[in-house]
Amino acid sequence: MFAPLAPQGRIAVAVLVLALLGLPLVWRDTYVLHLVILSMVFGAFAVAWNLTTGFAGLKTFGHHAFFGIGAYFSALVAKDFAISPWLTAPVAGLVAACAGLVVALPVLRIRSVPHVAMVTLGFAEIVRVLLTVFRETTRGEMGLWGIPAFDGFTIPGLGEVVFNAAEKVPYYYLAALLFLGTVYGTVRLVKSPIGLALVAIRDSQDAAESLGINLTRYKLLAFSASAFAVGLLGAFYAHYILLLTPSSVLGLDLMILIIGMTLIGGVGTLAGPIIGAFVMTIGVEAMRGIGEYRMLIYGALIVVVVMFMPRGLVALLDRLGPRFGFGRGVRLATSDDAPRPG
Numbered sequence: 001m002f003a004p005l006a007p008q009g010r011i012a013v014a015v016l017v018l019a020l021l022g023l024p025l026v027w028r029d030t031y032v033l034h035l036v037i038l039s040m041v042f043g044a045f046a047v048a049w050n051l052t053t054g055f056a057g058l059k060t061f062g063h064h065a066f067f068g069i070g071a072y073f074s075a076l077v078a079k080d081f082a083i084s085p086w087l088t089a090p091v092a093g094l095v096a097a098c099a100g101l102v103v104a105l106p107v108l109r110i111r112s113v114p115h116v117a118m119v120t121l122g123f124a125e126i127v128r129v130l131l132t133v134f135r136e137t138t139r140g141e142m143g144l145w146g147i148p149a150f151d152g153f154t155i156p157g158l159g160e161v162v163f164n165a166a167e168k169v170p171y172y173y174l175a176a177l178l179f180l181g182t183v184y185g186t187v188r189l190v191k192s193p194i195g196l197a198l199v200a201i202r203d204s205q206d207a208a209e210s211l212g213i214n215l216t217r218y219k220l221l222a223f224s225a226s227a228f229a230v231g232l233l234g235a236f237y238a239h240y241i242l243l244l245t246p247s248s249v250l251g252l253d254l255m256i257l258i259i260g261m262t263l264i265g266g267v268g269t270l271a272g273p274i275i276g277a278f279v280m281t282i283g284v285e286a287m288r289g290i291g292e293y294r295m296l297i298y299g300a301l302i303v304v305v306v307m308f309m310p311r312g313l314v315a316l317l318d319r320l321g322p323r324f325g326f327g328r329g330v331r332l333a334t335s336d337d338a339p340r341p342g
Contacts, residue, residue, distance in 0.1 A: 020176060024169045033168040035282055037240070040179035041233055043277030046261045047186050048229040054268035055190055056222040057202025059113045061255060062103070062120030063230055065127045066096040068250035070231030071238035072131060072138060075147045078239070085150050089235035096231020097224045104223040108216055111205060121252075128250035144244040150174070163239075171240050178236055182229050187270055189225070198222055260298070264305050266312025275313050 024033060045067065052058045074092035078085045103123050110116050132140045139145075150163040150170075161170050189195055197218050200208040209215055238244055248254075261280050266272025280298070287294035309315055 017180070021173075024172050028169065030166075030168050033172050035285055037168065037172055037175045039278045039281040040175045041237055042258065042261060042281055043274045044179045044182040044233055045230055046258050046265070046273030046277050047182055048226045048233075049258055050262050050267060050269075050273045051186055051189070051198075052222050052226045054262070054272075055195060055202060056198040056219065058107065058219065058223065059117050060107075060120040060223075061117045061259075062122070062124035063226070063258065064250055064252075064255040065103075065120075065124035066100060066227040066230040067234035067237070067254070068124075068127055068131065068246070069099050070096045070234030071244055071249045072144070072234075073231075074235035075144060075238040075244055076137065078148050079144075079146055085148060085235070085239045089232060089239070092235040093228045093232035096234070097228035099231075100224045100227025101220060103227075104220050107223075108219055121255075124250060124252075124255070128246045131246040131250065138244075138246070141245050141247060145242070147238055147242045147244065149242065150239055165242070175236065175240075178233060182233075183270075183274065185225075185229070190270070194218065194221065260302050262312075263302060264312055266314030269312065269314045271317060272312045272314040279313065 020036075023036065027033075045063075049060070049063045052060055052063075070089075070092040073095050074085060074088040077083055077091075078088045103120060107116055107119055110119065131138045134140075135142070152160060152162040152170075154160045163170050190198070197208070197213045200211065200213055201215060201218060205215060234249060237249065241248075257280070261276035262273045263276070264280060265274065265276025284294055284298055287297060290297075305312060
């Protein structure tokens with residue numbers, strides 16, 4: 001489905017990964033590291049959402065529900081039962097995946113794109129209202145505080161690793177692990193026969209079904225895998241920020257942010273959501289000095305990209321393809337890549 005990167009492209013990707021991992025070694029400014037951490041979290045979120053929307057064709061507008069479920073589950077269990085976040089975070093991802101299955105089952109019966117969007121958005125709103133109403137447990141919009149940070153540990157030869165608000169480096173590398181793991185898992189998935197089946201379903205469900213593709217199985221797989229990744233990211237976010245409100249992790253503005261990042265970067269591409277996440281997170285923060293006008297520029301950028309660059313900023317990489325070998329590895333999958341009978 002995606003042609004392999006040219007040697008130059010592989011080298012460029014390796015350099016970018018090494019630069020990402022080496023940043024805290026040369027630049028330990030807490031503000032900069034915080035921005036990159038958020039960029040990695042939202043970038044991984046956008047990659048996971050793009051798996052269901054860009055590749056499987058399921059136009060879901062409620063993925064922030066899984067982010068909030070993962071965040072609140074891990075935070076509440078770790079706080080109330082004194083269980084290590086290292087244990088509650090992966091379980092939170094599984095809980096989010098189960099919630100994804102619950103949502104996916106009725107969605108499977110709907111082929112209308114607007115109705116799928118409304119069902120998933122409605123589910124997210126139900127979760128937000130429930131977390132707001134049960135104030136005795138979640139404290140609602142007053143904020144759930146006292147969330148424990150990740151337990152520290154000792155690395156032989158390097159010393160003790162401590163997770164606290166003043167030290168961003170451990171959180172940085174944990175976020176990098178989640179980010180790179182999500183990207184790698186998504187790349188492996190979309191380049192496999194499963195990815196080909198998802199693209200076939202996206203382009204034409206009737207045609208895919210006629211080719212013998214099990215629509216239910218592949219949709220459930222895409223939805224649950226995406227929900228697991230987003231739920232795990234939500235758990236990390238909870239133990240990083242240490243303060244949760246329903247509006248911060250379940251607000252519609254969060255979903256709009258993720259959609260905007262993916263649109264600007266490039267829907268249905270591997271690199272697009274990552275580019276969009278870093279550009280928007282760092283760019284919007286850089287414009288903080290102009291106040292609310294930055295959101296005006298944010299909206300205008302989305303309009304301009306959608307109108308004049310419908311493939312997103314990732315299209316710029318295609319222009320570098322002959323020189324660096326990028327474009328072939330990030331192009332939008334098409335139905336021509338779908339499996340053929342026999």
